[in-house]
Amino acid sequence: MSKKRSRFTAPTTRRVELSEGDWIEIKDGLSYGEQKRLSSASVKTSMKTAGAAPEMQVDFEQYALLRISLWVVDWSFEDNNGNHVRVTMEAITALTQETGDEIDEALTEHIEAIEAEKNPTPPEEETTG
Numbered sequence: 001m002s003k004k005r006s007r008f009t010a011p012t013t014r015r016v017e018l019s020e021g022d023w024i025e026i027k028d029g030l031s032y033g034e035q036k037r038l039s040s041a042s043v044k045t046s047m048k049t050a051g052a053a054p055e056m057q058v059d060f061e062q063y064a065l066l067r068i069s070l071w072v073v074d075w076s077f078e079d080n081n082g083n084h085v086r087v088t089m090e091a092i093t094a095l096t097q098e099t100g101d102e103i104d105e106a107l108t109e110h111i112e113a114i115e116a117e118k119n120p121t122p123p124e125e126e127t128t129g
């Protein structure tokens with residue numbers, strides 16, 4: 001009898017190397033609730049006039065900050081006194097532009113790799129001529 005698969009997200013992570021010897025520890029996947037939170041937290045709806053359809057707007061700043069806070073569980077970053085800085089929304093907001101962009105790029109690559117593992121592309125058919 002085969003073992004039944006778990007229907008819960010496994011709390012596994014990967015360490016991703018950044019520049020200057022730094023690293024971030026990233027989850028291997030988000031839970032259903034985390035995914036929904038990320039999707040909904042960045043969308044704002046508003047009613048311009050009575051009876052009009054709601055207007056949807058994406059808050060890219062909120063999305064980017066929440067994305068890092070949900071995916072990154074630890075990092076090697078230290079403050080000016082050499083103390084480890086925990087991953088918090090306050091710390092994420094205080095990152096330099098270059099560091100935020102580097103983390104965002106590393107996250108994008110990580111997520112794309114996870115998607116590629118889940119949905120491998122079929123080998124191309126050979127044509128004989």
